[in-house]
Amino acid sequence: MNYTFKMIRRVAGKNIKSLYLPIVLSCLDALLHMGMFSAMVLTIIELIGGIFTVQKLTLYSVILVLLFLVRAILFSVNYTQVQYRGADISAQQRLALGDHIRSLNLGYFNKNSIGRLMSTLTTDITDFEQVLTHSLASLIKVLFFSALALLFAFMVSWQYGLIATVLILIAFPLMRLSGAMSQKYGGRQRASVSRVISRIVEYINGIRTFKLYNMTGEKFQRLDDSFTSLKKDSVKLELSIMPFSISFSFVTSLILPAALILAPALYQSGAIDTQRMIALLMIGVSLSSMMATLGSLYPELKYLGKAAENILQTRQEAPLPYREEAAQLSFFDVIFSHVDFAYEMGVPVLRDVSFSVKPGTTTALVGPSGSGKTTIISLISRFWDVSKGSVTIGGCDIREQSPDVLTGKMAIVFQDVYLLHDTIANNIRVGKPGASMEEIIAVAKAAQCHEFISALPDGYDTVVGEGGNTLSGGEKQRISIARALIKDAPIVLLDETTSSLDADNEKEIHRALDALMKDKTVIVIAHRLNTIIGADQILVLDKGIISERGNHKELLAQNGWYARMISEQTKAREWSIA
Ligand SMILES: Nc1ncnc2c1ncn2[C@@H]1O[C@H](COP(=O)(O)OP(=O)(O)OP(=O)(O)O)[C@@H](O)[C@H]1O
Numbered sequence: 001m002n003y004t005f006k007m008i009r010r011v012a013g014k015n016i017k018s019l020y021l022p023i024v025l026s027c028l029d030a031l032l033h034m035g036m037f038s039a040m041v042l043t044i045i046e047l048i049g050g051i052f053t054v055q056k057l058t059l060y061s062v063i064l065v066l067l068f069l070v071r072a073i074l075f076s077v078n079y080t081q082v083q084y085r086g087a088d089i090s091a092q093q094r095l096a097l098g099d100h101i102r103s104l105n106l107g108y109f110n111k112n113s114i115g116r117l118m119s120t121l122t123t124d125i126t127d128f129e130q131v132l133t134h135s136l137a138s139l140i141k142v143l144f145f146s147a148l149a150l151l152f153a154f155m156v157s158w159q160y161g162l163i164a165t166v167l168i169l170i171a172f173p174l175m176r177l178s179g180a181m182s183q184k185y186g187g188r189q190r191a192s193v194s195r196v197i198s199r200i201v202e203y204i205n206g207i208r209t210f211k212l213y214n215m216t217g218e219k220f221q222r223l224d225d226s227f228t229s230l231k232k233d234s235v236k237l238e239l240s241i242m243p244f245s246i247s248f249s250f251v252t253s254l255i256l257p258a259a260l261i262l263a264p265a266l267y268q269s270g271a272i273d274t275q276r277m278i279a280l281l282m283i284g285v286s287l288s289s290m291m292a293t294l295g296s297l298y299p300e301l302k303y304l305g306k307a308a309e310n311i312l313q314t315r316q317e318a319p320l321p322y323r324e325e326a327a328q329l330s331f332f333d334v335i336f337s338h339v340d341f342a343y344e345m346g347v348p349v350l351r352d353v354s355f356s357v358k359p360g361t362t363t364a365l366v367g368p369s370g371s372g373k374t375t376i377i378s379l380i381s382r383f384w385d386v387s388k389g390s391v392t393i394g395g396c397d398i399r400e401q402s403p404d405v406l407t408g409k410m411a412i413v414f415q416d417v418y419l420l421h422d423t424i425a426n427n428i429r430v431g432k433p434g435a436s437m438e439e440i441i442a443v444a445k446a447a448q449c450h451e452f453i454s455a456l457p458d459g460y461d462t463v464v465g466e467g468g469n470t471l472s473g474g475e476k477q478r479i480s481i482a483r484a485l486i487k488d489a490p491i492v493l494l495d496e497t498t499s500s501l502d503a504d505n506e507k508e509i510h511r512a513l514d515a516l517m518k519d520k521t522v523i524v525i526a527h528r529l530n531t532i533i534g535a536d537q538i539l540v541l542d543k544g545i546i547s548e549r550g551n552h553k554e555l556l557a558q559n560g561w562y563a564r565m566i567s568e569q570t571k572a573r574e575w576s577i578a
Contacts, residue, residue: 004183004305008131011308011315015092018085018132025078026141029071034148036067041282045275086133093125093311103319103403105384115198116191120310123193127307135301142297146290153283156276157266163258164287171251171291175298178244182299185237186306192230199226241299252291259284320382322402329401329409331394332359332490332521334380340388341375341544349375350544353389357537359490362522364532366562367541373525376541377493380523382406393491411484411516415495417476424453425460427479431487439486446515447482448508449475474509481512492517494524496531529566538562 009016043060101108101117109117150168154161203210203223263280266272272280334357341350350372357363365373378384379391382403391398398406411431419427428440440460444450452475456462464470471479484492494513510531517524526532533552540548540555540562548560555562 007308011311015089022137026137027144030141030145032071039063045278082133086129090129115194118197119194124307124310127304131304142294149287156279171248174244174248178241178299179302181240182302185240186303189233189237192233196226196230199223248295256284256288323400326400327396329394335392338389339386359521361536363537364524364526364535371541372544410491411487411489412493413484417480419464423461428482431483443482443485447478447512449478492520492522
């Protein structure tokens with residue numbers, strides 16, 4: 001239990017204070033519960049003793065009603081406070097985790113499935129809130145009440161107190177075992193839940209492909225398998241806890257028969273009077289019912305405590321390091337010096353890459369698929385850090401810069417445009433939060449998308465589907481260029497996408513890109529070589545090495561890969577025109 005408490009304390013941090021009120025109120029409730037219990041015992045004792053009067057009946061009734069009212073008030077105060085604090089804690093935890101996840105190296109997302117992250121941000125945090133606001137307080141109340149009941153048992157009859165203590169001591173290891181099982185198999189079941197979430201996300205994202213290949217329904221085996229394994233792990237969890245829970249319940253349920261046998265025996269031997277006998281029986285009933293609650297609460301708390309462990313694991317992931325007092329970026333050349341990089345140890349992706357890009361110039365990256373072009377862009381934006389060598393901007397090593405500051409200086413247009421499920425205006429505004437409508441329309445015009453946006457029934461207020469599903473590829477692309485334009489960042493990183501567009505769209509996108517690239521430090525991944533003929537510098541990558549460099553003319557003169565590709569693409573164009 002110590003471990004679970006430690007985990008909860010570490011995750012809760014200063015939120016641990018939220019526990020104080022529910023715990024104090026729960027203990028108070030346990031005391032009042034005990035008061036009601038005593039009033040009932042007295043009533044029964046007096047009824048049996050034949051000394052019950054109307055005055056006493058009135059007195060006990062008033063006491064019981066008052067205690068009931070106070071408990072009801074306490075309960076509603078506690079309940080509303082707990083709901084309020086619980087929602088607050090969840091929101092804080094989610095925001096803090098979201099912030100933390102944003103600061104992590106992209107390598108973290110390679111190692112961890114989306115399902116694991118989603119279940120940490122949803123189920124784990126909700127479960128943690130449940131621990132903090134309900135389960136722990138309930139556990140403490142049960143323990144407090146049981147301790148009081150046991151104390152009374154000793155006061156009424158030390159023999160019964162001793163028997164009840166021995167039974168509880170025998171039952172405790174069983175309870176701990178049920179908790180250990182809950183922790184072990186609960187962890188596996190939680191991992192299964194993560195896998196199911198991953199598969200569902202995969203299924204929804206790929207629904208078009210799955211339909212095309214008739215892989216929907218029962219045929220999407222990976223989804224089915226994840227459901228089956230979740231079912232198995234859930235059953236295993238229940239079955240692993242059950243023997244210990246049942247044994248615990250069996251041993252603790254003996255507390256009541258022990259009272260039923262011992263109380264009359266002690267009474268007959270003259271060791272206790274009628275009142276004590278009745279009190280003993282009532283204590284037996286309460287104690288065994290408290291133990292039954294404890295038997296289910298303890299493994300539940302252990303299961304929920306696992307959520308704290310998952311949250312902590314994510315929080316302990318080290319963010320990208322940077323120096324708080326790093327020099328401010330004011331000059332925006334980009335220099336790669338002898339850069340080596342590998343996503344996985346022993347699999348080099350870039351080797352000894354050196355080049356520089358001056359402000360106001362354009363450098364194009366070309367080369368076969370998998371040669372490392374996107375990786376170069378990812379290193380400039382610090383999605384990853386180099387393994388060897390350095391990348392500097394304005395003379396500063398980018399590893400000293402906070403990722404937020406760095407990406408603030410960059411406008412990035414990816415091949416796969418992601419638009420939020422929001423209005424077109426807000427999607428453009430992502431580039432400059434708080435931008436006015438005039439600014440948005442100005443950049444939309446420059447990005448050649450004002451016309452088609454204005455033609456939509458709701459214009460800039462049109463809500464696009466998540467990922468931008470309701471727009472064409474070219475339209476999404478131009479909106480993403482408008483978003484980059486409004487950011488007006490000094491460095492522009494482009495993954496050019498004209499290959500899948502028709503001629504009109506391509507022309508429009510090029511006009512939009514010209515506006516975006518004007519006077520900036522531009523690095524562009526080019527798939528169609530005819531689009532980069534005017535670039536100041538062209539770097540040809542081959543298996544992570546720069547194999548050719550120069551401008552269009554110089555590379556043609558080198559008569560290497562670039563010259564060959566230009567001639568092939570020219571031939572292909574001639575054929576398509578013919
Ligand atoms: N996140 C990743 N984890 C592991 N390996 C990766 C990752 N991203 C890319 N790679 C590998 O690194 C190599 C370079 O990939 P990169 O995407 O930089 O190539 P590229 O030249 O941009 O290719 P393309 O033109 O097809 O987009 C490839 O072998 C690729 O499989």
